Amino acid sequence: MKLSLLFENAPDIEIGGLCTDSRKIQPMDMYFCMDGMTFDGHQFVEEVVEKGAVCIVHAKDIETMHKGVAYIKVENVNRTLNMVASKFYGHPSHQLTVFGVTGTNGKSTITSIIKDVYSHFKPCGYIGTISISYGDVTMPPSLTTPDPILIHHSMKDMVDYGMQAVALEVSSHGLEMGRVQSVDFDVAVFTNLTYDHLDFHGTLENYFEAKHKLFLQLKSDGVAVINVDDPFAKRMVAGCKAHIVSYGVTADADYRGDNIHIGTNGSTFDLIHHGETYTITTNLVAMYNIYNLLGAIAAMCESGVALKEIVPYLSELTQVDGRMERIDEGQAFNVIVDFAHTPDGMEKVFEFANSITPDGNAIIAVFGSAGKRDTKKRKVFGEIADRYCDSIILTEDDPRDENPRDIANEIKGGIKDTNNIFIEDRYSAIRQAIESANVNDTVLILGKGDEVFMYREFGREPWIGDHIAARHVIRKHCLGLEDELEK
Numbered sequence: 205m206k207l208s209l210l211f212e213n214a215p216d217i218e219i220g221g222l223c224t225d226s227r228k229i230q231p232m233d234m235y236f237c238m239d240g241m242t243f244d245g246h247q248f249v250e251e252v253v254e255k256g257a258v259c260i261v262h263a264k265d266i267e268t269m270h271k272g273v274a275y276i277k278v279e280n281v282n283r284t285l286n287m288v289a290s291k292f293y294g295h296p297s298h299q300l301t302v303f304g305v306t307g308t309n310g311k312s313t314i315t316s317i318i319k320d321v322y323s324h325f326k327p328c329g330y331i332g333t334i335s336i337s338y339g340d341v342t343m344p345p346s347l348t349t350p351d352p353i354l355i356h357h358s359m360k361d362m363v364d365y366g367m368q369a370v371a372l373e374v375s376s377h378g379l380e381m382g383r384v385q386s387v388d389f390d391v392a393v394f395t396n397l398t399y400d401h402l403d404f405h406g407t408l409e410n411y412f413e414a415k416h417k418l419f420l421q422l423k424s425d426g427v428a429v430i431n432v433d434d435p436f437a438k439r440m441v442a443g444c445k446a447h448i449v450s451y452g453v454t455a456d457a458d459y460r461g462d463n464i465h466i467g468t469n470g471s472t473f474d475l476i477h478h479g480e481t482y483t484i485t486t487n488l489v490a491m492y493n494i495y496n497l498l499g500a501i502a503a504m505c506e507s508g509v510a511l512k513e514i515v516p517y518l519s520e521l522t523q524v525d526g527r528m529e530r531i532d533e534g535q536a537f538n539v540i541v542d543f544a545h546t547p548d549g550m551e552k553v554f555e556f557a558n559s560i561t562p563d564g565n566a567i568i569a570v571f572g573s574a575g576k577r578d579t580k581k582r583k584v585f586g587e588i589a590d591r592y593c594d595s596i597i598l599t600e601d602d603p604r605d606e607n608p609r610d611i612a613n614e615i616k617g618g619i620k621d622t623n624n625i626f627i628e629d630r631y632s633a634i635r636q637a638i639e640s641a642n643v644n645d646t647v648l649i650l651g652k653g654d655e656v657f658m659y660r661e662f663g664r665e666p667w668i669g670d671h672i673a674a675r676h677v678i679r680k681h682c683l684g685l686e687d688e689l690e691k
């Protein structure tokens with residue numbers, strides 16, 4: 205694209221691509237000097253020019269300017285990046301129905317449900333923690349909410365592929381760092397706001413304000429879908445210009461769940477909407493997934509699909525990897541892998557485990573807590589687990605450069621009565637938990653979900669994954685079957 209199409213009065217230079225990282229720059233790229241937490245992008249200008257960048261967007265003065273390179277000084281580089289990224293890729297978010305989902309927990313689950321079900325009506329892509337995917341294309345994720353270039357580039361690819369919609373996870377980091385400023389959201393969903401990411405936001409109030417940005421940004425003919433049972437719901441839509449629609453269970457809501465029955469392998473409930481009652485049968489379990497379903501259903505209905513058309517697809521939803529994933533190799537006890545890594549998520553998973561574990565049977569939990577992240581939640585994890593578990597096995601979980609034993613000791617600070625041990629190696633911890641389970645017990649393996657890496661001192665290292673570790677232990681050590689560990 206010609207630079208003159210992106211900026212008024214700019215020279216007629218051909219721009220090959222957009223880039224914010226000198227390490228990834230390509231000849232003919234436009235480089236945006238982002239002022240980050242560790243580096244100031246302005247310091248790499250000489251390097252990117254040498255590597256062939258043809259345009260520099262900057263906010264601070266540039267000492268040496270080179271012939272043949274366009275230097276565009278702006279007030280706010282990030283705002284310009286958002287604007288340019290959308291324009292460069294042909295404003296793809298205007299051509300798609302865009303669902304944005306924010307909240308402490310439930311983003312991946314709701315966006316996955318939307319992608320799964322809405323695709324029966326309009327082809328729908330997904331951008332989030334699990335992947336970037338559309339049609340038969342699946343790419344590994346970058347961040348939960350990628351930078352503006354990747355967002356708009358991916359959406360353009362989706363449009364070219366024939367997608368008509370996309371479900372986008374919108375993290376508080378993404379909002380705070382202004383990654384979605386030029387995304388044209390049609391529907392924004394708020395799930396809940398509880399303790400998380402305070403190492404980044406500092407206070408719960410700042411964390412709330414980050415999420416609030418999504419609803420302030422939403423256009424007047426958009427729809428805000430909010431969980432009214434969450435104490436932050438009303439404030440979340442204060443100042444929002446869009447049409448507001450609510451979902452919930454305890455409070456009166458536009459989409460209200462009632463008569464809820466949660467089983468071991470599925471759930472049923474009545475969905476009351478506009479005075480009509482729809483009976484929903486779903487393969488999802490746990491109370492929080494009823495909320496996730498209500499949010500997803502409300503979002504899809506509000507963008508034009510009739511509720512009765514949606515209902516049949518809810519009974520066989522695709523399992524979201526590592527989210528309440530049942531590991532069933534025919535063993536006589538429950539094994540669940542779940543991505544719970546916030547106090548609220550933990551509480552909800554333990555509540556479910558409690559509801560499916562017969563009195564007299566044990567709940568055995570394996571978990572740790574991430575190094576260098578939200579250290580205050582460690583003791584809280586201990587307190588929550590202490591209330592529900594009969595046995596706790598503490599282990600490593602993305603320790604980074606902290607000692608996993610020290611992290612475990614902080615968790616132990618919250619455990620009063622429950623038997624607990626520390627086994628550093630995560631596979632051995634999972635093995636210990638599973639081998640100690642008796643008939644009808646429940647083993648919970650928490651914190652890493654579907655992740656197949658572990659953050660250690662020198663970065664990301666491969667980890668086989670909780671689901672693979674659990675299956676292997678059950679097959680080899682409980683059922684005595686031959687089972688080579690998958691690589």
Ligand SMILES: CC(=O)N[C@H]1[C@@H](OP(=O)(O)OP(=O)(O)OC[C@H]2O[C@@H](n3ccc(=O)[nH]c3=O)[C@H](O)[C@@H]2O)O[C@H](CO)[C@@H](O)[C@@H]1O[C@H](C)C(=O)N[C@@H](C)C(=O)N[C@H](CCC(=O)O)C(=O)O
Pocket residue numbers: 224225226227238239240241242243244245248346347348349350351375376377378381
């Ligand atoms: C806290 C945070 O979000 N940081 C993001 C931020 O980093 P930063 O501000 O520190 O950037 P920096 O390293 O100082 O660099 C500044 C600029 O100089 C550039 N640079 C830097 C070095 C160099 O040699 N050359 C160069 O050009 C960088 O590309 C950048 O444009 O900008 C970077 C470039 O876009 C991001 O990669 C980085 O995300 C880091 C990797 C990250 O881990 N983010 C996580 C915390 C995150 O965003 N998570 C959320 C939430 C997940 C959840 O809900 O659980 C997410 O949406 O994924």
Ligand SMILES: Nc1ncnc2c1ncn2[C@@H]1O[C@H](COP(=O)(O)OP(=O)(O)OP(=O)(O)O)[C@@H](O)[C@H]1O
Pocket residue numbers: 307308309310311312313314333348373375395396492493495496526527528542543544545548549550552553653
């Ligand atoms: N609505 C909810 N309320 C409370 N906890 C939930 C809810 N939905 C999911 N969880 C818990 O949070 C975990 C992560 O779920 P999910 O991946 O959908 O959330 P997320 O918001 O995408 O999180 P992240 O951005 O950290 O990936 C689940 O494994 C479960 O333990």
